Each structure stands twice: as structure tokens, then as C-alpha cells.
Amino acid sequence: MSTQLLTNPTAKPPEPPPPDPPRITEEEAALQEADAEAEKKDARIQALESEVVALKAEIKARSKPEVNNEVANENKPAKETESTTWQTFEVTAYTSGYSSTGKSRNDADYGITASGERAVEGRTLACPPSLPFGTKVNIEGIGERVCEDRGGAIQEGHLDLYMTSESEALSFGRRNLSAEITD
Template identity: 35%
Template sequence: MEDNSGFHNRHLKTLTILAIAAMLVFGIYKKETKEITISIDENKIIVKTLKGTVGELLEKEDIKVEEGGYLHPKSDTKLKDGDEIIIKNPKTYKIKLGKKITEMQSTENIVKDILKDLDIKLGNKDYTYPDLDKKVEPKTQIEIVQISETIDTVKDDIPFENIVEDNIKLEKGKSNIVQEGKNGVKETKIKKIFKNGDLVSEDIISEEVVSAPVAKIVEKGTKEIQKPKTIQVASRGGGTPTRRNAVKAQNVNKKGNMRYKKAFTVVATAYDLSFASCGKNPGDPGYGLTASGTQVRPGVVSVDPNVIPLGTKLYIESLDSTSDYGFAVAEDTGGAIKGNRIDLFFPSSTQVRNFGRRPVKVYILE
């Protein structure tokens, strides 16, 4: 009986030791086992492993990362329970820029992430089809629309105005430039918008007159041209004494036509060198001299300087059947000669008495 009891005890003790060992081994196994999530292109699997690193686990599971793919964390990273391994294999997309389409690979699947992965930078106004936040499938075409702006400055001439002003002092048919014209300058700023290099719009954003135009001012004559008036004197009576020939020569052409500015009728009287006419005797100061200081002579006429200025060349026409007095010069004045009156010099008292007082026509010569 003792022998069986001892055997039983030893057997029980052995079983107890084995149970304890099994429990220890199971505890160690449970402690070393790690639960790892593996995400492959967003497809997730969960595995339990005793492997120590990412690379060892992927090798055991026969999971390979394609060339150019993305792995996080790195293959030599030590694993701990609850870790997630992210694997992104490269996918091909069509990138369209302008008219050019290029196939490129990226591990991402959202447009903005794909462009970032490909190091494609967008300008502030650039945009894409599909939108940046869109998730896309492999082989999808992503169009990049590049928007650029320029501001151009254009300078244009502002034509000057032509101003014509009448000038009553200037003869008709004549003109005078008072001020030369000059074009002004207008500066226009134009904003141009380009889509993938092609102009799609342009807008004027400002206009400024840099310099104002200067008008051209021209004076146009409106004064009526006084055409020379003529009268035929070659065959008229009243010869031309020698001292009057110079006046005649200057004012009568070869056809005997006399040129004059204007003509009007006055009352004419006559005087000579007698005391009754001039109030002086030979030897008196100023005897025989005109108011102009010239020697009195046939052809000298006494006038009112306010009507006919001294020095004016004249022709005196008779208005009756008597001969014309003829060519003369206004060189003298007299106290009684006022307004439309003249006094004609004659060399003798008989001629003065015969002339008397009568109307005559006075021509103001050119």
C-alpha cells in the first residue's frame, strides 16, 4: 500500500510541475505576441506576430512593397502591440498641363496629395479638374489649369483740337498761327488674364491723362480786302505842273488809271501869297512857307489835319465843267480850314478870284 501511495504522489507532483511550466510558457507567449494592423492601399488586415521588426513581419506575411511605393514605418522599425503598418503602392495618373498629357506615378489617391507627391506646385489662382479634394482612381486624368495675370501700360496720343478764330484786323484769305498744337498723352492700364498661356480676358483698370493736349489756334482773316480804286486821269483837264509829276508817276499806271483808297466831296476855296490870303508880306518871317515847312507852290493844299493828315497825296477833281486842280499834297493848314474844307494854292490873285468857292471831289491816293 505504501508503494502505490508514493507513486501517486510523485505522479501528481510531476503533473503539477508540467502545468506550472505550461502556464509560464503560455504567459510568455501571450506577452510577446503583438497585434499589428497592416494597411495596403487602404485595405486593412490584422495579424498577430512574434516578429520584432516591420521588415521581418512583412517577409513572414509575404507582403512586398512595390518599387517607388510608400512604407511607414520603415522596415527596421521595432514593432509593438497595436502598431499600424501603412503601405501605399504607386499608381499611374495622367497629368494634363495645357495641351500636354504626361503619365506619372504617385502613391496618393487624393488630387492635392498626388500633386504634392509629384512636387507640382499651383499658383494662387490655379485650379484642377477634378477638384483638389477629390479622391481619384488610377489612370484618372488630372487637368491643371494655370491662371496668370499681367498688367500692361499702354500710352496713346490724345489728338489736339484745331481752333479757328476770326480776326477782323487780318485780311480775308490770310491766316496766322497763334499757338502750335500738341498731342496729349493718355496712359491706360489693362489687366490681362491668361489660361494655360492663352489670353481669355482683358479689362481696363485705370485711365490717366499724363499730359493734356494743347490746342492749335489759328486766326482767320475776315477783313474785306480793299481793292485799289482807279479813275482815268490821262485825258482829264487841268495839266500836271512839273512839281506834281512825282505824285502822278507814283499813282497813275501806263493806261492812265489812278489808284486811290477813298474819295469824298469837300468845299474848296483858293489862296495865294498876297497879304489878303496869307496875312504876310515879302520879308516877313515864314512868308511863302507852309505849315509843313515846305515852300508853297501849285499843288499845295491847306487842310484840316484831323480830316486829312499832313503829307497825304491827293487828287482834286472838279465837279463842274472847269479843269481839275489835279495832283496835290496836303502840306499847309489855315485857321478857317476846318472839317470837310480845303484851300488850294494858286500862283496869282486872278486865279484865286476866278476859282472862288466850289465843291470838289478829293481822292486820297495810295
């Protein structure tokens, strides 16, 4: 008992110290940190999705590019040419390999495009940022491809076809071809 209580019977006993804050395990701390990171990533994804919507609206609002009637008339009947817009693009080809992407087969994201899709020959196309992922492009003599990838060298007026064979991609070279945005 306190000496003060012995000398002063009306004195109150001292307050106990506050309890220690709850302790969490390393696993709980890691989970809290992972949850915080996931929330940040979710917010970033929402911001990017909003940006994509805005970019799609901006692209639709832009005036349609000039029609390349020479090439369009060669490939389409006159009736269709009036309602479609053809542009000339520099078209090249790339692969998932190191020389095209800087990735090796051991990399976790080898063969994965900027849109998150796996690259597929006959479908995947790397496009400039002005064309949103999912945009369909009909390329003269090639057919329809879907914009699923980006690339450091892919600027306006340039399209890059995905191919599985490096030798075929190299032999494709650089070609100026007409293309139309179909969707």
C-alpha cells in the same frame, strides 16, 4: 600874423574865404541860354513828331468815308470805283499874299507853309488837321496835290489850293468837288 598865434602857438590859422564862383562872359551866358532853348525846342519837336505818328495811326484806323458813286463813276472806270473812296469837299484857293495869309513879302516866313515847305502852285494844298502833312489828295478836275499847309478857315470838308496869282485864286471861288485821299 594873428594875435592868437602869438599868444597861443598851437592855434591853427583861420581858413581862407571860399573862392568866388567862376564868372562867365556875356557870350558864354548867351550860349548857355541858347543851348537851353534849343533843348526845349528839340523836346517840342519830338513831342510833335510823336503826335503826328499817333494822328496818322488814328486816321488809318477810322472807317473809310462814304463813296460818292455819282462823281466817281463819271471820272473813273467802274473797276477802279469799287476800290477808291471819293468825298465831296468845298475847295477854295489862296496865295502867299497878305489877304490870304496876313504875311507880306518882307516877312521871313512869306511863302512858307505850316509844314515848313515853300508853297508851290500845282503841289501845295491846305488841309484840315485830320489830314497829316504829306497826305496826297486827288481832286476832281484839278489833279493830285500834297497836304502841306493849314489855315484858320480850313475845317473838315474844306481844301484850299495854293495859287501864285491872287486874281486866279479869287476867280476860282468856292467849288464843291470830289476828292480822294490817295496816300
